Amino acid sequence: MGLTLTEKIIKDHLVVGEMVKGTEIGIRIDQTLTQDSTGTMAYMQLEAMEVPRVKTKRSLAYIDHNMLQEGPENMDDHIYIQTVAKKHGVYFSKPGNGICHQVEIERFGVPGQTLLGSDSHTPTGGGIGMLAIGAGGLDVAVAMAGGEYYITMPEVVKVELTGKLRKGVSSKDIILEVLRQCTVKGGINKVFEYAGDGVKTLTVPERATVTNMGAELGATTSVFPSDDMTKAFLEAQGRGEDFTALSADSDAVYDQVVKVDLSTLEPLTACPHSPDKVVKVSEIEGLKVNQVAIGSCTNSSWLDLMKVAAILKGQTVAENVQLVIAPGSKQVLTMLAENGALADLLNAGARILECGCGPCIGMGQAPCTDGVSLRTFNRNFKGRSGTVSADVYLLSPETAAISAVKGVLTNPLGKVELPDIEMPKDFLINDNAVVPPAPEGEKVEVIKGPNIKPFPLAKPLADTVEGKALIVVEDNITTDHIMPSNAKLLPYRSNIPYLADYCLAPCDPEFPQRAKDNHGGFIIGGQNYGQGSSREHAALAPVYLGIKGVITKSFARIHKNNLINNGILPMVFENEADYDKISLGDDLMIDNAREQVNTLKIALKNKTKNEEYPLLIEVSERQKEMLQSGGLINLMRSKN
Ligand code: F3S
Known part of the structure; x- marks a missing residue:
């Protein structure tokens, strides 16, 4: 009996247990990532383990979540993470370099490797063929220290994609359709593995949108095969050597099958206040909008924002709408600046935010009282935007952009003339915002501002x-x-x-x-x-x-x-x-x-x-x- 892609990657990394569904297994972790809101604690935990250098193939520390600096605490945290990373063998991605998941896909993801991240949207890495899992900070610290990560051996769901998306329908609509079918509880102890003819029509950033929001299914993770599309992306990122072809065996057996016909899919939206309250945009078209927010680790890639720029070019954002756009990374923003798309966004009246999470985590840009905010993000829980009375709808960049122009929720199908947007043959590569670890970490002083307090440890269990x-x-x-x-x-x-x-x-x-x-x-x-x-x-x-x-x-x-x-x-x-x-x-x-x-x-x-x-x-x-x-x-x- 053949293996699914998930089983193949697990088999390659299995350290403890056997591949029996429902039992606990321990897997070796190749790469880790942290973001700033969970990172400080993860690195304090790593320090407490007294491991001088991380033992992973590569570990990254990102600053993307809370970049507001109203007091010294946040920058103190950044400096702590930067110095502790340098000492212990971790690469440090400076604030402004981008959202962890977007940068991972661009610069660090390697097909077939395992990635453990202290952020629930770490499964984004599945877009490039990684087995990428979100976990608590301590689990990530353990992985950095060379320890295995324990999961329940998952069931594998085959998501069979057929056909090809029409212009105006996007990969966001694929994952919204999967959420509609499976719900936010449908993924527990499951990996969603994408297969079928439709896969080869999707670029890596489009796949990453799907795997990112697979987190909303409650799934362990989601994964795409690594194929010619993956190879082209890695080569365009100057990382052709990281490519390996990966797919499930033709006789692999799955526990469940979900089918999505891309050619008949329509633009969808998740209504307040849950990512699985999915309806067709056409069903609620005309809803008056106060704010449109484009970005987040789900939809902030070069391809996403090029589509938005194409829709906004020569247009003006409606009088009643504030449009905010947070590009996913420095690479994305620089490329938009160089090819003129940034000017199209600004000319239309968009506000450009820095490359980070920002409004997704309620850090700025809270909607108005009782407001309607259309967001390309992945979560719309009540109050997450910072405004408890606001209604947040999750949707694609195409739907967001056309709605920003029209001032009301608008179905992009048939209403936008999108040009063919070819993926770049060469992305603009400049990793100067990634600080490498020091070769001799022991000489690095870890700087802890007054807000960074020692980490509490329990005592060994007493007899009484x-x-x-x-x-x-x-x-x-x-x-x-x-x-x-x-x-x-x-x-x-x-x-x-x-x-x-x-x-x-x-x-x-x-x-x-x-x-x-x-x-x-x-x-x-x-x-x-x-x-x-x-x-x-x-x-x-x-x-x-x-x-x-x-x-x-x-x-x-x-x-x-x-x-x-x-x-x-x-x-x-x-x-x-x-x-x-x-x-x-x-x-x-x-x-x-x-x-x-x-x-x-x-x-x-x-x-x-x-x-x-x-x-x-x-x-x-x-x-x-x-x-x-x-x-x-x-x-x-x-x-x-
Ligand atoms: Fe950041 Fe929101 Fe993603 S907080 S990591 S952009 S889910």
Whole structure:
């Protein structure tokens, strides 16, 4: 039986486990990337592992997320990342060089390699044939230190593309169609592998739009074959030597098949407030628009912006619309400047932002109150734009551009005369905004501004674990409750002591001080504790506050992993009714904790009430070892 492309890449990188679907496997990571909002913590974690040089083939540190510099904190973070990267063997992409995923595709992606990035849209690299996966900062730090990355051996979905897109229909419409069919929950523990005749009609940037937004399916990743189109792109980027042809075997067996006929596809849009609320643009055409935003790691390539420039050339942005455009990289912006397309954008009335994430992460350009914003981005969750009352629609650059001119949501099909835009034979290559690592890193001084505080580490698991029930919270507590992230707190992402004062404060403002006064203790939670984003700070702040265990009715998966990675015991009540028996301030104790963790069953003593409750700790052998060591970093240190 033949292999899918996904299985081939996994087989080449398999270090732990066997390729049995649903089981845990460990894969070797060739390349890593970080961005600034998760990077500071990842590099502090790398430093804590005491690994002098990264062991990957190549690691990159990007600055693209938060480039607003209203105080010194952000630039301090940039300088820390730059110096720590130089010391430890990591390339540093300066602010302004571009959005991590766009630059990776242009300058660093290699077909057939694995890429782990501390950003959920790392799967963009699948556009060039990489197995590219988004993860938490600590996982990326471990990969930089030479450790494997663990995933559930995925199911593979074949997305069969047939036909050819019509002018005015774009690769954004392909992924919106896949989202329409499969929904935001449709990709869990799956890789979406693109195949069929339609693949060869799509350029690498078009493929990258599809793999980028595959993240919205909840998929492990998405991947395209590496073929003549990939070869031409790499050669035009001066990297022909990085090309390898890659595809699935003709008799590969897939777990699921999704079909998209490119020739009948129509322009689509994801309506507020979810990327899978997809309808045809023609169904809601005429909607009055306040803002159009073009860019983000989904649609900011040279090809995207050339199409936009072609539509805007000689036109004027409608009176009621503000049009903002953030090119994806310095390469893109420079090429537009040199070929005159930038002038077409400016003449039409577009505002050009710097090459970065910007409005995508709510850093500037928030829409007006109750506004309608059309965006070529990948997410439209309520409030992400910075305006809670705004309605954000996700759509293609073609739809965005024509709508900016008309002032209302407009179907580009049949309404735009797009010229044939040939991909460049030679992209403009100038990597002078990428600072290479120092050959002798030990001589580099890592500069840590006052906002960059030491990273908290748990202690190895003690035989007796005791402390008070410091907080009792209800069901569905999110990582936003555990560690709020807002514009006020974001500049403090490298300062866990500062952030810890806001830990669980939305549930109980007294909790952080209570935890400090008692030198730590236990958190008691209900169902689905820790749902929401993968924010690692929601585990790090509790470590700083001395939390030894979290006892709940159930955990959200990623938060549970983050607790384990950071040496906090995640335990669930065997009898849910016992949740009601624990009161705030009760003295709790676990005897022979090290031994009990091994048995996956724990007896929790409530000394205040003279009761005992059976708990379960559902962890793998690998995770048991982490908990015994006081977290993954301590474990790595002991192994190094
Ligand atoms: Fe940046 Fe938005 Fe992509 S924050 S990495 S442009 S999803």
